[in-house]
Amino acid sequence: MPEPLTPALDRLRPLLLDTEGLVRAVASGHRRSEHPDPARAELRPVELRSGRQLQVTATDGRIPVTRNYAPQEAGAAVDALLGQPFGNWHVETRDQVVQLRVTKRGEAQVHTSQQSVEAVDAGHDKAKNHLIDPADPLFRVLGADGAKRRQVDAFLRQLAPIARKVKPEGRPLRVVDLGCGNAYLTMAAHRYLSAEIDPDVQTLGVDIRPEMAERNARVAAEAGLEGLRFKAASIEEAAVDPEFTGVDIVLALHACDTATDDSLALAVRWRAKGVLAAPCCHNDVQRQLQAADGIPFAGLTRHAILRERFADVLTDSIRADLLRLLGYRVEVVEFIDSKHTPRNALIRAVHTGTAPTARRVAEYTEMVASWQVKPALADRLAPEVEAVLA
Ligand SMILES: C[S@@+](CC[C@H](N)C(=O)[O-])C[C@H]1O[C@@H](n2cnc3c(N)ncnc32)[C@H](O)[C@@H]1O
Structure with a gap:
């Protein structure tokens, strides 16, 4: 109280x-x-x-x-x-x-x-060494163990510089986490941002499962987090919801398969200046590689385990390239030590508005043509991508 x-x-x-x-x-x-x-x-x-x-x-x-x-x-x-x-x-x-x-x-x-x-x-x-003190009541409320706390720290270290860079003047910072799940990273982000970057930060966690919104709101209240809300909605619904205007940072952490592409596409459409996406499985591109005929270096995709790993690399390379073509400065970094999870890449992007060079455009078109893939992100952002490639 x-x-x-x-x-x-x-x-x-x-x-x-x-x-x-x-x-x-x-x-x-x-x-x-x-x-x-x-x-x-x-x-x-x-x-x-x-x-x-x-x-x-x-x-x-x-x-x-x-x-x-x-x-x-x-x-x-x-x-x-x-x-x-x-x-x-x-x-x-x-x-x-x-x-x-x-x-x-x-x-x-x-x-x-x-x-x-x-x-x-x-x-x-x-x-x-921690960005949120391990004694913070948030961790007790979340029941977070040491591994989760380390993951929180690793994530906040990636978020902090982007949040500082994109924080708007004259209005609160707005963050949307798409596919927030049980939202321990959403809550940690909100705690950190409100303590260190903007006390008025507004964070909205979105998940398709209605029970998550209810549970997360209760946990956030218990941890004393103000300015953090949860909505039961699909990413597709968020795309047409007027509530989502003026979003500065989009988070998409371990959203399944093409849900990451849906989230990245929304970030671009919302003109979000900052994006942090930790991709999950890459089934869409894996399926396309399996079905492709006459692609180069067929040995790279012949065996299921190698195809899976290669699909991870190819999908995220394509995502990073597309964001670059659309005016973002992009880095793909290790999110958390690979001994904790093999899904440990993080796409960090900040919008600069820089137009792509002809070389960058050529690199992208050659990559998708060689591997015969139709990237889900290019599909979601077809008009924007066509305008750049034209
Ligand atoms: C693997 S969990 C990740 C949760 C959290 N972001 C994290 O990193 O711990 C993926 C979450 O995305 C949600 N999700 C999947 N597809 C979605 C969609 N189209 N719209 C909204 N949420 C979705 C699922 O319900 C699930 O909670």
Whole structure:
């Protein structure tokens, strides 16, 4: 339940000043239309020759500045930080984790969870490597284990630079996740974006299964996520739904087979500036390769397992090329270590509007002609692709 902000912040003060009990604290994000100075601050106790002091590392987003405060100075330093319009305070002590988030209405949403000293010692050194703190209540609500947390981190590291690049001026960032499933990546993205990029970010998770929308909305409310909604709809329905206007980032993570193509086509039609797609199975191109006659290097596609692997590579190469032809700067990168999943490629694209060179056009036409494939994405975007190839 939201509560008045000032008394909630006052309760953090003794925790931050208790250098025996404090493990670390992070102040980050910003409140609606306000900008804290510094942009982020991390507090931790340090053992110096002169005794325990409170260390504050403040950053303006680029260069961190670290300063140690003796007990008699620490109160003023903490008061100054509590007075700044941060959107989030994460305070970890040896026996509890307090997460304070400022809502759009300027109230405090506080989650407190107990933790053991052993857990603190085990997690402490690793915590700074995570984009969402492992102690965040979101993970508890999602029941996410270590592997899922690592996947979340890997995904957020890919999303963060794109979100920074495409964040619009004067209106909230809008993100749509097509085929969101149980939405743990959608929720993690929303948590991260609202804390670090735009407190007003609006995220919409779409899945064809109605039970997912209901379940995801309940879980998101439990995790205290505002500005995140879920819709039971197919990607095809989303294509004609006026609700989906002004979408800045499209996510399509492990959407089955040509659902990835449907999602990429929508991203192009919506003129989304950022796209992150982690493709899943590639049955469509596999079938076409099997049926093709007289394609080059037939040995590449003769055996089912090799055909499957080659179809993965060919499909994603074609998708990347098509997005390039349509004015996106595209990278295909490893999403998560291949020991966790073989479906580990991520197509990252940012719209730049750059027209393709003749060489790029020729590369694409030669590739689809040689392998005798009709790519689903080219089919979905036929008018746009024909205009570029003409
Ligand atoms: C493999 S799951 C991936 C879920 C999630 N994105 C993730 O990465 O964990 C694929 C999801 O896409 C949904 N889906 C498949 N085809 C769809 C379509 N045409 N429209 C909307 N959702 C679809 C399925 O219901 C399923 O939840």
